[in-house]
Amino acid sequence: MAYEAVKVKKPLTLILLPIISVLTFFLVWELIVEFDVVPKTMLAAPTQVGDRFIDKLSDPNPDGGTMAAHAWVSAQEAFLGYLLSLGIGLPLGLFMGWFSVVRGVARPLFELVRPIPPIAWIPLTIFWFGIGLWGKVFIIFLGGVVPCVINSFVGVRMTNPTLIQMSRTCGASDWQIFTHLCVPSALPMVFGALQIALACCWTNLVGAELLAADQGLGYMITMGRRLALPELVVLGMVSVGLAGALIGMVIETVERRLLSGIRR
Amino acid sequence: MDSAAINPEDRPTKIDVKSLTKRFGDLLVLNDISFNVAQGEFLAIVGPTGCGKTTFLNCLSKLMPTSAGDIFVDGEVADPKKHNISFVFQEPTCLPWRTVRRNVAYGMEIKRYPKEKINQRVDYMLDLVGLTDTQDLYPNQVSASMVQRITVARAFAMDPDLLLMDEPYGQLDIKLRYYLEDELIKLWQTLKSTVIFVTHNIEEAVYVAERVLVLSNKPTKIKAEVKVDLPRPRKLIDPEFVALRKQVTDLIQWW
Known part of the structure; x- marks a missing residue:
């Protein structure tokens, strides 16, 4: 075919720079701890964190769970909460964007609930669900649902009005315009929501686990504080960060595949 | 070529616009406009800037309700769900x-x-x-x-049933416009669609259409109707073409 995609080679510096910056960061961190710029009781060096990580792979002490056990509990909570917020938040936002009845009913309630930080729900959640899995899923859901609703709502509202007119002259019904036009138009915003919601979910996961848990990465951080083991705290933080970045990368890849036509 | 070759008056009426009127509050934009379009006719509509061309098209395509009067397709009130009304907008859609x-x-x-x-x-x-x-x-x-x-x-x-075009080539350079106008004529001759082509480009109107309606200033009425009975492909420097173009230009002058 005459129309072939052009392959652009990435310059070497662009590949090397991110690696260098990350390495420098860890090196400076290590040196700060090594030369006691910050006392060892307050911050752990990356090597200590690494040692602790290798320990924790097999040893449930001192906090009562191996790395895998904590990660598995957290992942379960986060994914259930995340999926729940997508499953409810995205359709709600999309419908609110196009159907005025849904907008009229849901918008005021949403605006009322939105400013309450999810962490403020923790006491009520403990009354309702105890400190088990579903209480945390609920907190995580509350954190993730807000960006889902807002982004998909705005995405639908930004649908090009000329395209709506064009569809109307074709005789499209409201529902057809919604499915054929508004939803695909909103997709870039929806994918933005996937990223933002994930960040919110992950943040609230740690928040929820700090207060009410007996396992999970957030719980590991709390235990690190109680046992005065900074490397355990940092290990928990780093695991949360890495996992979040990893999922973000997966979402970005999916997004790029799906939206090849919309990106310029 | 056959349907295009027959005189538009001898073809059955496809689109019947009856006393189309549109008011926005006190502002009368379209003032009792009536005209017919024959089956397979290519009609161009030109008018001075701000004469309500867009409103006119929005009413014709049923995007906007009319204040009075209506549009009939084959004798029935036009309905986008039932009739095939296509709209080519100025901006790419x-x-x-x-x-x-x-x-x-x-x-x-x-x-x-x-x-x-x-x-x-x-x-x-x-x-x-x-x-x-x-x-x-x-x-x-x-x-x-x-x-x-x-x-x-x-x-x-x-x-x-009705193809509405709102300056579809207004944003393209002149060479491409000539090319696409020829392509449009070819499509129309092959598919025998009924076309209403709105433009502010008089030369373009005379080049593509069988008949040109000239609109007046607001409140908009049909000021004149000019038949373009020239053989195709038309030549922009043909004296007859130039005469028609001048006739339409004189009609449109508002200064």
């Missing part, structure tokens, strides 16, 4: 998430044509406008003129 091919199919999908018919029709249209090679590309991967050809192909593909 390709759906960026659909390939060229699926863009052309869009109108027919909305009308829920059977899949086979859509495929057949799309193949035919892509071939007519020369987009077969690019059918799997996305609109952001093709040139600006191709984008407008996609929308024109989509409009014709629906086999429209």
Whole structure:
């Protein structure tokens, strides 16, 4: 075919720079701890964190769970909460964007609930669900649902009005315009929501686990504080960060595949 | 060529616009406009700037309710759900998430044509406008003129009862415009659609149309009707063409 995609080679510096910056960061961190710029009781060096990580792979002490056990509990909570917020938040936002009845009913309630930080729900959640899995899923859901609703709502509202007119002259019904036009138009915003919601979910996961848990990465951080083991705290933080970045990368890849036509 | 060759008056009426009136509050924009369009006729509408061309088209396409009067297709009140009304807008209206091919199919999908018919029709249209090679590309991967050809192909593909065009080539450079105008005429001659072509470009109107309606200033009425009975392909420097163009230009002058 005459129309072939052009392959652009990435310059070497662009590949090397991110690696260098990350390495420098860890090196400076290590040196700060090594030369006691910050006392060892307050911050752990990356090597200590690494040692602790290798320990924790097999040893449930001192906090009562191996790395895998904590990660598995957290992942379960986060994914259930995340999926729940997508499953409810995205359709709600999309419908609110196009159907005025849904907008009229849901918008005021949403605006009322939105400013309450999810962490403020923790006491009520403990009354309702105890400190088990579903209480945390609920907190995580509350954190993730807000960006889902807002982004998909705005995405639908930004649908090009000329395209709506064009569809109307074709005789499209409201529902057809919604499915054929508004939803695909909103997709870039929806994918933005996937990223933002994930960040919110992950943040609230740690928040929820700090207060009410007996396992999970957030719980590991709390235990690190109680046992005065900074490397355990940092290990928990780093695991949360890495996992979040990893999922973000997966979402970005999916997004790029799906939206090849919309990106310029 | 056959339907185009017959005098428009001898063809059956397709579109009947009866005392079309549009008011926005106190402002009377369209003042009791009535005219007919024959089956398969190519009608151009020109008018001074701000004479309400857009309002006029929005009423014709039923995007906007009229204050009085109505539009009839084959004697029935026009209804986008029932009749095939296509609208080619001035700005490109390709759906960026659909390939060229699926863009052309869009109108027919909305009308829920059977899949086979859509495929057949799309193949035919892509071939007519020369987009077969690019059918799997996305609109952001093709040139600006191709984008407008996609929308024109989509409009014709629906086999429209009425095809409305709102300065479709207004944003293209002159060479491309000539080329696409010729292509449009070819499409119209092949598919025998009924076309209303709105433009502010007088030369373009006289070049493509069988009949030109000249609108007045607001409140808009039909000021004059000019028949363009010239053989095709028309020549821009043909004295008859120049005379007609001058006639329309004189009619449109508001200064």
